[in-house]
Amino acid sequence: MPDADRSDVQKLNDPAAVSRPGGRVARLRRRRGRRMVLLAVAGAVALTAASAGAALILAPRGKGGGPHRPGAPAPAPAAAGGASRAARSGKVAAPVAPGRLVNGRRQPVAVRIPESAGGRYVLVPGTAAPPRGSRGPVVRYMVEVERGLPITGAEFAAEVHRVLNDRRSWGHGGAMRFQRVARGPVRFRVSLTSPALTDRECAPLVTGGELSCRSGIRSVINARRYGEGAATYGADLATYREYVINHEVGHALGHGHEQCPGPGRRAPVMVQQTKSLYGCRPNPWPFP
Template identity: 70%
Template sequence: MHAQTEPPQPAAPSRGPRIGRPRRAAGPRAGSRAGRRAGRRGRVVAPVVSAVLVAAVAGACSSAPSGGGKPDRAGGPAGQPPVSRAGAAPSPAKRSPGAVVAGRRQPVKVAVPHAASGRYVTVPGAAAPPGGSRGPVVRYSVQMERGLPFDAAAFAAEVHRVLNDPRSWGHGGAMRFQRVAGGPVRFVVALSSPALTDRLCLPLRTGGELSCRSGIRSIINARRWGIGAPTYGRDLATYREYVINHEVGHALGHGHQQCPGPGRRAPVMVQQTKSLQGCRPNPWPFPG
């Protein structure tokens, strides 16, 4: 007979390291005087910490620079473009009317690139000579180089106004000017970039600054048309009258003249863009 044995009992699971609540560091007991003081300090510090955290988060999330930054040369905070009061980048400034000089409202001065397309376009349309006037009709046309920052129709209208002014070359019924867009013409008034002016005026040296006559064309340097000349100061309107009359004068057969004396009116065929030679500026062939 075999001895009766009891079935084996499962072994009790071994206990790992006891994990419980972290043991609190020794501190003042609740209800003690030290405990009450610590509680009061906790109530004061907690709102201060919360306010600091809120301010830090708000500063980190804000994308707009503060108003206290040092302005850069553009007038806004350093490294930022200038902004309008509404917070948006300012739109390009509109051209305001020119100042009044010598009793005349001036055209707005325009900066002109050194070179444009190099190709002329004839201004379309026509303008009749003055009605009721005597004198033979002189046909001419107006061209403008593509790419210049001017209105072609406005330029053509100004040329026609100047040429048919009684103080211009038609004075006393000598001639009347008719603008046409095609057919035979006596001359062409051509507004040209400095680069094209220099090329077409050779062998004359215009240096990007002067105008000239070249063949049938009376070439107006667009830089001078845009900003005038130091000899005329701020009076761009009067300088434009001069440069038209001077270059058309060459087309009509007139050569350069000299100043007749200090303080006198400069004849229109004096190279007034370069120097007045002691004379006063004058844009007209017959200024009286």
């Protein structure tokens, strides 16, 4: 033991010295007490820092570039352009894998549709001519999309035009051909509509936010069905979209509902296939 420390111990053991509160021994005892407290605190801080450093080194790094601490949930990859409005609100729709093959067809991505949107239609600008080589009288039509829906007008209009001018659709065999316009007289309008506005447009028919209808010259396509499909078609959203367009335009062309001709047979396109197949097989085309 160093001399200075031995001397201090002897003085601490001296009853007379201890009995003097203001004496040198009392001051030494107070200093030694403070020194021991400081040493204990410093040791604890050093031990904590060393543990944290080891955890940061051993833990895997998150995809965001920062360290991932053990016990914490792994950080999700940041979306391009920042968090979406749905993510910020905490209401994040389940992701849907694009390009899935169903019935041999590459599927579009399903779109979650809100109950209501802007409440007013926006006419899709531009025109689309019938395909070259098609025959028959020209039928003019317009496409409109309710403001605020998460489906673009250009995307919807392109699908409507493709479907109507398919050889299996209403123009089959040169019966007619379809031209999309943005002005002038038209035979019908194809209108993509939120469930809430569909109920209003289709009244007094009861669509319950689920079905589509014809209302005047409008072929009202319920955006929930177009975006998410129907149980009768399962995961084949691409084929269901063809059905709902052909069915509602069929009403605009003067066709009424039909019945299933028999179990296992192909359903006519004017069967209400969104509600049920009635024992038939699904079919989206007037002339399959």
